[in-house]
Amino acid sequence: MTLRARTWLCAAGALGVAVLLVTAFLRMPEFGGTLHLYRDLALPAAIARATPNLVSSVNFDLRALDTLGEETIVAAAVVGTLSLLQPSPAERERIEPQRGYVMPVVKLAGYLMLPVTLLLGIDVVVHGHLTPGGGFQGGVVLATGWHLLYISGSYPALKRLRPIDWCEYAEAAATGLYVVAGLAGLVIGGAFLANVLPKGEFGSLLSAGTVPVLSVLIGIEVAAGLVVLLARFLGQGLIREEDP
């Protein structure tokens, strides 16, 4: 196909998408208006299942199957990174432990923020069904907080405190256990990922049935997966160029 034909094809496609988007936007409810069809359906369902955080109720209960798909995307990204960015034994020897200079202020801030970030990450994961956040957000906060060790300390320090094998096991186990929880819902409740656990008291830590369980599983999966992913990228980035 010539460049001219490709340009015309792309323009036709873009025009089609634009027409579809404009017609869809014209039929959408007004921004900031009072008409919310989905809210009117989701809010009573979430309150009936004792889940104050409506978003988590949608993510881990009402539409938990979608979250399974998203979780699989993360797992696929990690598997892809693992297989593509594996350093060869020769490259592994050339990984430089540390270069550059870290300002003492950055070091101090990093070490001060490290426990705070880890605690915040765990808090966001565990209270996913009560307060804004949930497994994904908390997991990402945990994984990025972990890497403050690299920013303020050194690569060897990060490497010592980053059991990469266990992160891989945790990633796989959490992904699998999500499916197991879904099958348990199928056996007990008659639907895949049905919320079968006791709902408990509205607003307490142990409530909302399977929502906190699935949130914690996703938190473990995302935190471990991102650590593995960043470990591969860091490993590749730190390989020294061969001497000319």
Added chain:
Amino acid sequence: MTTIVLLVALAFVAVAGFAVVATPDPRRQAITLSLFSLCLALLFVALQAPDVALSELAVGSAVVPLLVLLTIRKVGGR
């Protein structure tokens, strides 16, 4: 009041987005991308979506620029 906050947040996002597009060097672009994500997180907070803001803050302003910088370091510096 809410409208003003929203308009300010939207303006920040527009300016930061333009800055990302206008930055020629990919290394510097990673930094402007990080700032853009920060503005986007502010917009999400203004729109009362703290969940999304938290994700955007961690993924958009920390993880993605880091991956971009590491990739440029690996493939670009030759």
